[in-house]
Amino acid sequence: MNHSIVVGLDGSTESTAAVHWAAREALLRDAPLHLVHAADWSSPLGVPATGTAAGREWAEALLRDAVDELRRLHDRLEVRARSVDGRPAVSLATAAASADMLVLGSRGLGTLTGFVLGSVGLRVIPATERPVILVRAHEDALPHTEGLHTDxxxxxxxxxxxxxxxxxxxxxxxxxxxxxxxxxxxxxxxxxxxxxxxxxxxxxxxxxxxxxxxxxxxxxxxxxxxxxxxxxxxxxxxxxxxxxxxxxxxxxxxxxxxxxxxxxxxxxxxxxxxxxxxxxxxxxxxxxxxx
Known part of the structure; x- marks a missing residue:
């Protein structure tokens, strides 16, 4: 096991919150953080179709911007990023096969409180024996002691x-x-x-x-x-x-x-x-x- 943390990023608010949660967890564990974008992921509205040149450029920019922000916020954090082809659930489970955990975003139930566990999450959880953490969008806005989630x-x-x-x-x-x-x-x-x-x-x-x-x-x-x-x-x-x-x-x-x-x-x-x-x-x- 390489003691890394893998987090899925698709450009949604929920996945952005998952990235920041995973970064805090990586700092707690003194572990590297790996950002993964699955090329076949259903992207937010207005995003170029995956598999096209524009889609690949968008994914590269998404990962690059996320890495830059994390390095700006956490100078001690070792962070890497890559885009992978294939079905998201399989790609994410494979990427996390030797990791400490896999972190994903999950959107809320509208005006209610809670998660909607989307098709990717439903497929990823049984596809891996690694711990899977689901994070809601609001988590990124909460205060955390010394930049971590230890409070x-x-x-x-x-x-x-x-x-x-x-x-x-x-x-x-x-x-x-x-x-x-x-x-x-x-x-x-x-x-x-x-x-x-x-x-x-x-x-x-x-x-x-x-x-x-x-x-x-x-x-x-x-x-x-x-x-x-x-x-x-x-x-x-x-x-x-x-x-x-x-x-x-x-x-x-x-x-x-x-x-x-x-x-x-x-x-x-x-x-x-x-x-x-x-x-x-x-x-x-x-x-x-x-x-």
């Missing part, structure tokens, strides 16, 4: 019934790097009861809550030991995972979710929780692939 906490969603080592590795390493608080969230729901007026006994609910809290603490303990400097706030609560993650991460600097690596060519490759969080989170979202 807000991280939220990670955990399912103790599934393997989540990769998820916790990423979340704890990122919290340690940013020196911020890590909020570990476990949610569960009670199975429905049959019969009119049926309800769970209050003592059973309390026992369930205690059991989930113990399970969460047990799962986190190895990482608490490995990262003693990370302040961890663990919470187990009843509710729907995506809703709780979106609410808890409303003011976070990053929300971390997992997705299972599927070998089948059919079916969804982004789980329902990750999919919902990607569409509705205000914060940048990191999708971490795990077995």
């Amino acid at each position: 807000r906490d991280i939220v990670v969603g955990i399912d103790i019934g599934r393997p989540c080592d990769a998820l916790l590795d990423f979340a704890f390493e990122e919290a340690s790097r940013r020196r911020c608080t890590l909020h570990a969230l476990l949610t569960w729901t009670f199975p429905p009861l049959a019969g009119y007026g049926a309800a769970y006994d209050a003592s059973l609910q309390e026992q369930m809550a205690d059991s989930m809290t113990v399970g969460l603490d047990d799962r986190l303990q190895p990482w608490r030991d490995a990262f003693p400097s990370v302040d961890v706030v663990a919470r187990a609560t009843v509710g729907h995972a995506a809703e709780q993650l979106v609410e808890t991460g409303a003011e976070a600097g990053l929300v971390v979710v997992g997705r299972r690596i599927r070998q089948s060519s059919v079916g969804a490759h982004i789980g329902p929780v990750a999919h919902a969080v990607l569409h509705h989170s205000r914060a940048p979202v990191a999708v971490i692939a795990h077995r």
Whole structure:
């Protein structure tokens, strides 16, 4: 692994925000930043068609201007740029194959708060096992301590019934790097009861809550030991995972979710929780692939 960060740039406001987010992350990691423009990307209105001489010139100018701006803002940042041919999802996944992460922009839901995960994002996430971070346009306008994004906490969603080592590795390493608080969230729901007026006994609910809290603490303990400097706030609560993650991460600097690596060519490759969080989170979202 070359410990670089790859970011996709297509000229949109969202991808510009992703570039600046990725630059701050590269500085935190002391890693080079690679800007990638995919020649077949659907470009903003008014942009020359890709594959034409005018389109190639536009892409070269886009990358050159982005590199110049980043070097002006961050004199310590090593930044490179290139344009690649082929389908964007495949090109971006290939470019990020040995990178620390791939960063993409994602546009908001109009007057609502959240993401629209476009066709490129939907194809890139299952096409790579590298962490993929989705960034909204407004992220670029937020103040960041010393030019970095270390002033807000991280939220990670955990399912103790599934393997989540990769998820916790990423979340704890990122919290340690940013020196911020890590909020570990476990949610569960009670199975429905049959019969009119049926309800769970209050003592059973309390026992369930205690059991989930113990399970969460047990799962986190190895990482608490490995990262003693990370302040961890663990919470187990009843509710729907995506809703709780979106609410808890409303003011976070990053929300971390997992997705299972599927070998089948059919079916969804982004789980329902990750999919919902990607569409509705205000914060940048990191999708971490795990077995």
